[in-house]
Amino acid sequence: MPEFHLEFEKPVIELKKKIEELKNFSEHNSIDVSEQIDALTVRLNEMIKEIYTSLTPWQRVQLARHPERPYTLDYIEHLFTNFIELSGDRRFRDDKAIVGGFAKFRGKPVMVIGTQKGRDMKSNVYRNFGWPSPEGYRKAMRLMQLAEKAEVPIITFIDTPGAFPGISSEERHIAEAIAVNLRDMFSLRVPVIAIVIGEGGSGGAIGIGVGNRILIMENAYYSVITPEGCAAILWKDRKHAPQAADALQLTAEKLLELGIADEIIPEPFGGAQRDYAKAAELLGDVLARHLCELRKLSGSKLREQRYAKFRAMGRFAETAPESGAGAAEEEAKQ
Template sequence: MPETHLEFEKPIVELRKKLQELQELSENNQLDLSNEINSLTERMNQTMKEIYSKLTPWQRVQLARHPERPYTLDYIDHLFTNFIELSGDRRFRDDKAIVGGFAKFQGKPVMVIGTQKGRDMKSNVYRNFGWPSPEGYRKAMRLMQLADKADVPIITLIDTPGAFPGISSEERHIAEAIAVNLRDMFALRVPVISVIIGEGGSGGAIGIGVGNRVLIMENAYYSVITPEGCAAILWKDRKFAPQAADALQLTAEKLLELGIADAIIPEPFGGAQRDHEQAAKLLGEVLAKQLSELRKLSGSKLREQRYEKFRSMGRFIEGALPAPGEQESPEAAAPEGDAAKEAVE
């Protein structure tokens, strides 16, 4: 697959191209261009620092969707041993958008479950572009209950824009499948750690995301809706996705501040796509620490903690409803511009 560059990375790409041309000129013509090469290298490094240290929420969403970013199976390859994939929901079929099975993490057994995308058209069709179907969530719940019986911790890796919204999903009760997972994950008596490694979109993410710890990668996002979906509702146009990303407060820093995420997992400079091995190492360090803490708790304490964690999320504001005569028309009530951002906030 050719290397992918995002729009905001173009200044870096141009400088890297000039640096490569300068190095080739030096080698091919026996010229000493070390001063020029060092100067250009310093300029490129400074540009990278300026860009990656001031990423907007929309740019982080773009990084979360980067096609070269490590996916669930990449992390399984780097972090886990003796992985045995388990398939099927025992009702309809096996959903390839969710993978899972027993494995060992640092020599101890765990159940690892995650959403999986593809890297080209063929594998994306096979994985349904990372959009799980009802049977995927039922498979995930079957594996979690199996882990509960075996007294094995559960690690879920989340990277999905959302649950598959097609007619076939509705026919097989996608909402019920997610709702059952939410209910039954609260009953598990083993440690559950959920990690957003890329996209964390809506019910598609939380369907395997009810954890004692919710961790998020530095450039991942977690939101009730994708920025495009939010823009289509508020502004009737997906081109306002960057503004929606600002309003949704979906970045790792905001989620930690709001108490949704428990910890942020750092990524290699420029994003996890630049170094899969280092990204996995950083994830593994945080997983080990969190698992060590959770393994000390009893089953009843784990259930209680998980329940209290999610019950404490959100803020409620009480206020009087407008009088019948004061009710605005739908057209007048529709937010636009900055008002839409304030409405979301």
């Protein structure tokens, strides 16, 4: 797969090319240009720091969608051992957009479930571009109930633009499948940790996202709708997606501030796609700490904590009506 670069990364790529050209020129012509190379390298490091420490919400969304970013199976490969994939919802078919099975995390058994995208056209078609169908959510719930019987924690990885919105999905009751998952995940008596590793879009994300802990990667996003979908509704034009991303408050920092996310998992500088092993290590350390805390709680405490967490979500402000017209309207209503 050719190296992929986002629009805002182009200045960095161009400067890297200039440095490489200077190095090649120096080697082939035996001319010392080390001072120029050193100066450009300093400028490159400054540029990288400047870009990645001041990303806009829309740029974070673009990073979350980076095609070279690690997906669920990549984290399973780096973090878990003895993974046994389980397939099928026992009703219709197996949905390849959701993968799951028993595994061991640092020597202890867990159930790991996650949405999975592809990296090229063939694998994306196989994975339905990461859009789960009803049977995917039913498979996920079957595996969660199996984990409850085995008394092992559940770890879910979220990376989807949303549930599949096609006619076939509606025919097999996608809304009902997600709703059942929401209801039944609240009743689970084992620890549940949901981790947003890329895109966390709409009901497609929340369908496996009811956890005692919600963790989010530094450059991931979690939202009721994609910025493009929001822009199409509010402005009738998807080109306003950057403006919608600002308004949706979907970045990790905002989600932590609003009490939706419990912790932000740091990424290698420039994004998780730059170093899979380091990204997995950072995620694994945070995951291990939260698992250790949750394993100490009883089944009833886990259920109560999960319910209380979601009931407490949201921030509201009430203001008194202004004097004048506003006050008059309020009196008229009374």
